[in-house]
Amino acid sequence: MEFRELVKARRSCRAFESSQIPENQIAAILEAGQWAPSPLNLQPWEYIIITDKEVQIQIIKAAEEAKQSVIDSDGPGWVSKYSMEFLAGAPVYLVVAFDPSKGGLGTFFNQPHGALQAVSACVQNMMLAAADLGLGSLWFTFFAPQKVKSILNIPENLEIAGCIPLGKPSEEIKAPPRKEPKVHRERYTT
């Protein structure tokens, strides 16, 4: 797909067909992740591919628990209407973990988020690759990370950037509107 078209074709997908994704497509998505930039090229990310329904169900439970905790804490009203049913439809979950200590030299000059910045680029690369293959994806973070780390046996020193459900979209996705870019020339102006 042509780049400008691809950037707009990647939409957050919340309705998936259950048909499996071929392994070569998963490999192509991961390869795109590997080509993301990272401080000192440390590539601080690791992937957990989840196709086992039982493990997926545990993650769905963690997401439902997080939702309930927002509701119980009088969080925003729309949360009770936010359905997570789409999670059960996705054939693959790609959990992306990263090592926050692999952020390059930034800690010496008050830029401590290098690893998070890198893994974010990695996730975006993978979501674009998925879109290029005609697959839907969602950067999903609605869970207590500690819970998902324990379900997946993720070591204590790693953090979770997100859980990316992947699969063929089962409906067309309407693009949420974009704001005009806020641009300043030469200096920040108010």
Ligand SMILES: Cc1cc2nc3c(=O)[nH]c(=O)nc-3n(C[C@H](O)[C@H](O)[C@H](O)COP(=O)(O)O)c2cc1C
């Ligand atoms: C870090 C991050 C976390 C997100 N977490 C969630 C989530 O937990 N659940 C969800 O439905 N969407 C989540 N989203 C998707 C956003 O809602 C979505 O990107 C935004 O509404 C713009 O829509 P678009 O991705 O189709 O352009 C997340 C996006 C990002 C970047």
